[in-house]
Amino acid sequence: MSLLLVENITGGYGGTDILHGVSxxxxxxxxxxxxxxxxxxxxxxxxxxxxLIAIRKGMVKFKNQVITGxxxxxxxxxxxxxxxxxxxxxxxxxxxxxxxxGAFVRNDDISGEIGQVFELFPPLKDKRKVPAGNLSGGQRxxxxxxxxxxxxxxLLLLDEPSAGLSPLFIDLIFERVQEINNLGxxxxxxxxxxxxxxxxxxxxxxLVMGCNRYEDTAENLLANQEVAxxxxxx
Amino acid sequence: MPEILQIVVYGIVLGCIISLGAxxxxxxxxxxxxxxxxxxxxxxxxxxxxxxxxxxxxxxxPIVFPLAMIACALVAAGIDRILYRPLRRASPIIMLIxxxxxxxxxxxxxxxxxxxxxxxxxxxxxxxISLLGLKIKPTQVTIVLGALAxxxxxxxxxxxxxxxKAMRALSDNMDLARISGINTERVIFWTWVIAAMLAxxxxxxxxxxxxxxxxxxxxxxxxxxxxxxxxxxGSFYGAIVGGLVIGIVQELSTLFLSPAYKPAVxxxxxxxxxxxxxxxxxxxxx
Numbered sequence: 001m002s003l004l005l006v007e008n009i010t011g012g013y014g015g016t017d018i019l020h021g022v023s024x025x026x027x028x029x030x031x032x033x034x035x036x037x038x039x040x041x042x043x044x045x046x047x048x049x050x051x052l053i054a055i056r057k058g059m060v061k062f063k064n065q066v067i068t069g070x071x072x073x074x075x076x077x078x079x080x081x082x083x084x085x086x087x088x089x090x091x092x093x094x095x096x097x098x099x100x101x102g103a104f105v106r107n108d109d110i111s112g113e114i115g116q117v118f119e120l121f122p123p124l125k126d127k128r129k130v131p132a133g134n135l136s137g138g139q140r141x142x143x144x145x146x147x148x149x150x151x152x153x154x155l156l157l158l159d160e161p162s163a164g165l166s167p168l169f170i171d172l173i174f175e176r177v178q179e180i181n182n183l184g185x186x187x188x189x190x191x192x193x194x195x196x197x198x199x200x201x202x203x204x205x206x207l208v209m210g211c212n213r214y215e216d217t218a219e220n221l222l223a224n225q226e227v228a229x230x231x232x233x234x
Numbered sequence: 235m236p237e238i239l240q241i242v243v244y245g246i247v248l249g250c251i252i253s254l255g256a257x258x259x260x261x262x263x264x265x266x267x268x269x270x271x272x273x274x275x276x277x278x279x280x281x282x283x284x285x286x287x288x289x290x291x292x293x294x295x296p297i298v299f300p301l302a303m304i305a306c307a308l309v310a311a312g313i314d315r316i317l318y319r320p321l322r323r324a325s326p327i328i329m330l331i332x333x334x335x336x337x338x339x340x341x342x343x344x345x346x347x348x349x350x351x352x353x354x355x356x357x358x359x360x361x362x363i364s365l366l367g368l369k370i371k372p373t374q375v376t377i378v379l380g381a382l383a384x385x386x387x388x389x390x391x392x393x394x395x396x397x398x399k400a401m402r403a404l405s406d407n408m409d410l411a412r413i414s415g416i417n418t419e420r421v422i423f424w425t426w427v428i429a430a431m432l433a434x435x436x437x438x439x440x441x442x443x444x445x446x447x448x449x450x451x452x453x454x455x456x457x458x459x460x461x462x463x464x465x466x467x468g469s470f471y472g473a474i475v476g477g478l479v480i481g482i483v484q485e486l487s488t489l490f491l492s493p494a495y496k497p498a499v500x501x502x503x504x505x506x507x508x509x510x511x512x513x514x515x516x517x518x519x520x
Contacts, residue, residue, distance in 0.1 A: 050413070076415035084413065090406040093399065101403045104396070105415040147414065 001064055003028045003155055003186045004080075009048055009058030009068075017056065018044045020210040024188070026155060027202075031177070031187045033218070035194040035231060036207040042190040043085065045207065046157050049188070050082045051075050062155070077105055081148035085159040085190075088144035091133025095124050098132050098143050102150030110150065117146035120176060138169030142176075149180065156180065158189040162196075174200060195232045198222050206231055236367050241485045247374045247443060249481025250381035254436030255458035256465065256473035257388065258429030264405035264468035265425050266318070268329035272336035273433055274455030275344075278448060280306035280434025281441040282344050288355050295355065302438060303431040310430030311423055319419075337452065345448040353446040377439045384435055385474060388428065392470065397424050405468060456497050457484065460504035466514025475515060479503075 004026040012018035018041045026032045034042045047053045049060055051070045060068045062078055072082075081102075090098050099117055103110045118125040121142040127135060132143050141161060148156060161177065162170040170193065178200050181187050191197035198204050198218040206214040206227065214227055221227050255277055262270045283305045287298030313336055321329055362369040392398040400421045404411045412418055440450055461480045465472025480500050487499040507514065 052413075072412050073415045073417055076413070082413050084410065087407055087410060090403045090410060092406050093403055097399050097403075100396070100399060101411070101414050101416065104400060151415070 001028075002026065002061070003030070003063060004049065004188065005059075005061040006045070006049060007059045007061070009045075009055050009060065011048055011053055011055040011057070012044065013053055018053075018210050019048060021058065021212075022048075022207065022210065023212055024049075024205055026186045026188050028154070028186055029181070029184055030202045031181050031189065031200060033194070033197045033201040033204045034188070034190045034207060035197065035204060036213070037231070039209075040207040041210040042207055043159050044210075046082070046159055046188065046190055049075075050080065050157060073105070076151060079151070079154040080157065081151055081153035081155075082157040083144045083148045083159060083161065085163055089132040089135075089140050089147070092131055094129050094131055095135070095143055096128040098147050099150055102147035106151065113150050113152065117149055120149070120179060121146055138165050138172065141165065141169070141173055145173075145176065145180070149185075153185060155186045155188065158187060160190055160192055162191065162193050170196070195222070198232075238486070238489070240368055241489065242482055243368055243370060243374065245482030245485035246478065247377050247481070248485060249478035250378050251436050251439045251443065251477075252454065252457045252461045252481050253474045253477025254381055254384065254432045254439070255454060256461035256477045257385075257470060258432045259458055259462045260465070260467055260469060260473040261401070261405075261425055261429050263462070265401065265408075265422060266322075266329070268326040268333070269459070270429075271330060271333040271455065272313070272340060273429070274451035274453070274458060275337045275340035276306060276310060276430055276433040276451065277437030277440065277454065278344055278446075278451030279309055279340055279437070280430070281437035281446050281450065282348060283434065284438045284441065285348070285353055285355060285446055289353075299435070299438060303434040306434035306437075307427040307430040310426045310433075314422070314426045337455075341448050341452060348448070350448055353441075355442060355446075373442050377443060380435065380439065384432060388432070388470070391428070397421065401425055401428075453497070456504075457481070457500040460500040460507075463504050464507050464514055466516035469514065469516040472514050472516030 002025050006022065006024040008021045008023050009019055010017055010021055022041065022045050024045065034045060036042055044053060048055055051072050055069055059066060062080060067075060067078060090101060093101065099114050100110065103113060123139055124142055124146060127139065132140060135143065158177065161173050165173065174196065177187060189197060198221055201218040204216065204218050204221045205212060214221065255273055259270055259273050280302055283302035284298050287293050287301060288295055317332060317336060318329065321332060360371050360373060362371045392402055400416050401424065403416065404418060404421050408418065437451060440454060457480050461476035462473050464479060465476030480503060483503060484496045484499050487496060
């Protein structure tokens with residue numbers, strides 16, 4: 001049984017369609033990367049899974065249950081969490097409060113999960129009382145990912161986690177992505193650093209103009225001459 | 235000098251009342267991104283609820299006060315459910331205009347039920363206490379301490395409770411709040427409850443300080459908005475500071491100007507602030 005199954009979805013913002021029949025699949029425990037040129041609909045495909053855009057045709061299934069067009073606050077309860085590319089922290093809330101907001105739907109004790117996030121991202125522990133808006137870009141990304149982990153999701157959607165980060169932080173964030181994956185969390189990720197992302201992904205999709213172009217294991221995509229020339233910068 | 239200090243005392247009292255209104259305006263703007271023009275009339279409604287409790291039912295003010303706050307909160311939550319919620323995705327201008335309509339309806343309703351005349355909570359003269367050469371009425375002490383207590387309670391609510399934190403989160407980033415699984419409509423409901431309770435408190439204090447009449451809230455709306463903008467709209471602490479500044483400056487202006495120009499002074503401060511530093515002292519939302 002697939003963790004996530006996206007079948008042939010068509011949709012977009014308002015009147016114009018951006019996706020023209022995109023299909024994706026994430027198996028339990030997999031890291032799957034979506035790559036492709038700007039405007040290919042990578043982020044949009046991810047937002048469609050999360051109920052943030054209108055889907056006109058097609059179907060989204062999570063653990064064999066249809067979740068097409070489900071409201072974001074309900075998708076979260078099913079076990080999918082989403083880290084947007086930008087504006088992904090609450091700037092005036094402290095690090096600790098950001099994490100608490102990630103667990104808003106829960107009413108039980110969340111100190112265990114907070115401890116786990118601090119274990120995964122040690123720099124955050126000292127900054128727990130600092131407003132997230134005062135942190136560096138890399139630390140903000142950690143808060144954003146930490147927030148999304150508070151509900152112990154089975155699937156994590158990451159929209160360009162490395163965008164705008166220094167090379168040092170990119171390595172660190174990618175390392176953490178793998179570590180989160182090792183905890184058994186499935187990951188669907190959109191990345192501009194396509195080559196680097198594929199080195200630790202299990203599989204990859206290449207979208208062009210809102211359609212699937214290639215789909216294969218990460219190894220095969222990296223080895224594919226045509227893919228390398230057109231989408232991975234040679 | 236004592237004369238100026240005496241005027242400052244009046245200014246602080248007025249400032250406390252303005253602050254209670256401005257905090258609500260700021261909270262609502264922070265979350266719903268529209269200027270709530272019915273806020274002054276919500277203060278009127280709160281004041282008249284208290285008048286109903288004191289003058290008609292005959293309960294003492296300390297009991298009536300919280301009840302009037304709750305009643306006012308229910309009115310605001312009801313208005314939001316019936317009127318503002320269907321307009322949630324409308325532009326801020328449409329929200330603003332509909333709140334002007336709400337303001338007119340509330341004011342007319344108060345006028346139909348109570349008449350246009352001035353009313354007071356309690357007849358009789360209050361003897362001021364002399365303190366360091368200043369004359370201070372017990373009512374003024376009540377107003378300042380009451381406002382202070384409410385502000386402290388609100389601070390604790392915003393920083394210690396889950397709902398309070400969620401309110402701040404929504405004010406920061408509504409989309410991210412939704413993505414995090416926060417039920418935004420529930421948070422919006424509580425925002426109205428808090429804003430309306432503070433408005434009622436401000437309205438009752440205004441009635442205690444002066445008199446009640448159906449346009450009391452509409453009259454104080456301008457200073458309330460000036461205070462919210464001065465402090466940085468969307469900022470809770472800014473609204474408190476802004477309210478005190480506007481209150482004190484308004485009262486001090488009576489040294490040079492006829493008291494009739496008090497609202498003009500508030501308006502002048504607001505205009506200057508919008509030109510010089512539109513995000514306010516504490517840098518609110520855009």
